[in-house]
Amino acid sequence: MPTALEGELEQLVGESGPVAGIPPDMLDGGLADDLAGASLAIARRFHAGATMWCVAPRWEPHAHHMAVEFVHPVIMGKRALPAFALCGPDVVAQTRVSVRPGDIVIAVADAGDRAVRDLMRRTPAWGALSVWIGSGARPPGGAADHVLWIEDPDPLAPATGRFVIMYHLLWELTHVCFEHSGLLSAPAAECTDEVCITCSDEGRLAEVILAPTSAFGTALVRTEAGEEHIDVTVVGPVSPGDLVLIHAGAALTRLDDEVVR
Amino acid sequence: MSVGAGAEATGFLYPFIDGQEKGTESLLTDLASSARSKVQESSALQCSTLVDCAEMLANAGAEMAARFASGGRMYAFGNGGSSTDAATFAALFAQPITGRPLPALNLAADQAVLTALGNDVGFELVFSRQIIAHSHSRDIAVAMSTSGSSADLMTALGEASRRGLLTIGFAGYDGGQMAGATEVDYCFVVGSQSIHRIQESQALLGYELWATVQRHLAADQHLGTDQHRAADKAAPMSQGPGGTA
Numbered sequence: 001m002p003t004a005l006e007g008e009l010e011q012l013v014g015e016s017g018p019v020a021g022i023p024p025d026m027l028d029g030g031l032a033d034d035l036a037g038a039s040l041a042i043a044r045r046f047h048a049g050a051t052m053w054c055v056a057p058r059w060e061p062h063a064h065h066m067a068v069e070f071v072h073p074v075i076m077g078k079r080a081l082p083a084f085a086l087c088g089p090d091v092v093a094q095t096r097v098s099v100r101p102g103d104i105v106i107a108v109a110d111a112g113d114r115a116v117r118d119l120m121r122r123t124p125a126w127g128a129l130s131v132w133i134g135s136g137a138r139p140p141g142g143a144a145d146h147v148l149w150i151e152d153p154d155p156l157a158p159a160t161g162r163f164v165i166m167y168h169l170l171w172e173l174t175h176v177c178f179e180h181s182g183l184l185s186a187p188a189a190e191c192t193d194e195v196c197i198t199c200s201d202e203g204r205l206a207e208v209i210l211a212p213t214s215a216f217g218t219a220l221v222r223t224e225a226g227e228e229h230i231d232v233t234v235v236g237p238v239s240p241g242d243l244v245l246i247h248a249g250a251a252l253t254r255l256d257d258e259v260v261r
Numbered sequence: 262m263s264v265g266a267g268a269e270a271t272g273f274l275y276p277f278i279d280g281q282e283k284g285t286e287s288l289l290t291d292l293a294s295s296a297r298s299k300v301q302e303s304s305a306l307q308c309s310t311l312v313d314c315a316e317m318l319a320n321a322g323a324e325m326a327a328r329f330a331s332g333g334r335m336y337a338f339g340n341g342g343s344s345t346d347a348a349t350f351a352a353l354f355a356q357p358i359t360g361r362p363l364p365a366l367n368l369a370a371d372q373a374v375l376t377a378l379g380n381d382v383g384f385e386l387v388f389s390r391q392i393i394a395h396s397h398s399r400d401i402a403v404a405m406s407t408s409g410s411s412a413d414l415m416t417a418l419g420e421a422s423r424r425g426l427l428t429i430g431f432a433g434y435d436g437g438q439m440a441g442a443t444e445v446d447y448c449f450v451v452g453s454q455s456i457h458r459i460q461e462s463q464a465l466l467g468y469e470l471w472a473t474v475q476r477h478l479a480a481d482q483h484l485g486t487d488q489h490r491a492a493d494k495a496a497p498m499s500q501g502p503g504g505t506a
Contacts, residue, residue, distance in 0.1 A: 020468060021304065021465040021468075026300050027296055032296045036288075036293040037289060039292055061345040061367075064344075065342050068342055069342060074457065159350075159352075161465045164346070165299075165457075169299060169300075173292045173295065173296060177288065183284050
């Protein structure tokens with residue numbers, strides 16, 4: 001007969017929590033459609049020559065896994081695609097210097113990850129497609145072009161296969177899209193936001209590269225179309241890294257930190 | 262797979278904008294339904310894998326907990342995607358969101374060591390040479406693989422076993438060489454032919470192994486407190502009982 005202590009040990013050790021893995025209905029509620037849309041957008045970008053930049057500040061192995069998935073496919077004969085993991089203490093600076101217009105930035109992070117929030121809000125100024133994978137509380141609407149979210153508060157979700165299957169599916173579906181070459185050219189103006197910024201009067205997002213060197217000088221900024229000089233007299237002094245909305249060659253307003261697009 | 266046969270046909274019949282939009286819509290529908298069926302497949306495989314491995318998980322978890330309790334540490338390693346899964350597994354032990362942090366290392370993390378060994382002694386020895394350099398008999402070696410037969414992993418598990426480490430292997434398909442190897446104390450096999458589905462189930466196996474270790478350590482802590490309290494019955498502690506996380 002077990003002693004009281006043994007019984008207690010048995011109870012503690014045998015007590016397993018709810019199964020933490022992939023629920024069969026994980027993609028219900030729109031996530032399947034989100035994955036499909038993100039995969040087609042990614043395939044179109046790769047088709048046009050994009051490189052994929054992968055970040056996951058809290059779970060860096062996920063950034064490496066995403067990159068190796070695309071670079072060295074597990075299925076023989078599938079195209080090797082350019083993808084890099086970016087790690088280290090400043091993912092915003094790392095991505096800024098690496099990314100080119102037309103590229104893809106993909107992150108695995110919580111909605112509260114400040115570096116990734118900052119990274120995602122800058123991607124339009126770099127001309128990059130943004131994809132954000134995470135779980136728990138959702139980021140605010142429009143935080144990235146494609147938000148692939150598991151609305152489960154379990155903080156250990158990143159270690160149970162639920163994130164791995166998300167980027168496995170992205171890879172698998174992206175390669176399915178490659179079999180449909182007729183659909184890989186995006187419509188002329190790819191409108192990913194509610195209002196297409198290139199064909200309306202809306203301001204375009206720009207990131208300051210160099211501040212003006214004189215009172216009446218222009219600032220050098222970066223937009224999805226490349227680098228340009230703009231007038232910043234309306235917004236006042238600017239510093240490298242500042243985000244501004246520009247229209248017709250001038251900065252109209254400055255975006256404060258934490259103002260998500 | 263059947264995805265897109267219809268989309269191709271539609272694109273051919275309607276080569277202009279309407280046709281392209283229609284083809285896109287049909288492709289997206291097929292992609293979403295393909296994603297849903299893959300998730301269901303993976304979810305079912307995770308469940309059956311946990312059932313099949315329940316006893317081994319309990320035993321391996323208990324042995325790992327005992328080694329951690331006596332000062333052992335864990336080395337996790339793999340190749341490619343599995344090396345990143347080994348890194349996630351090690352991070353779960355070393356920097357858990359809840360529970361006790363435990364010493365766990367990812368042997369693919371250091372590019373200097375990896376390239377030095379790969380260049381000087383050959384890739385087959387990149388992990389086993391590190392086991393030789395770092396390990397003690399109370400430690401744990403965990404190799405993650407889908408084939409179960411990678412030469413660098415088998416060499417490292419053999420070295421670890423000779424040195425008295427607890428050896429654990431993760432494999433897919435039929436388990437490969439790991440399944441029958443006497444050098445592997447516990448071999449968790451995910452019976453699937455898809456590398457992706459195998460890795461997704463291995464992640465959950467790793468998570469369950471971690472949870473089992475944590476439950477053992479919490480229970481040991483709890484019992485330790487109780488025994489201590491029983492011995493001190495005559496002179497109760499002035500403070501209330503400490504919580505056991």
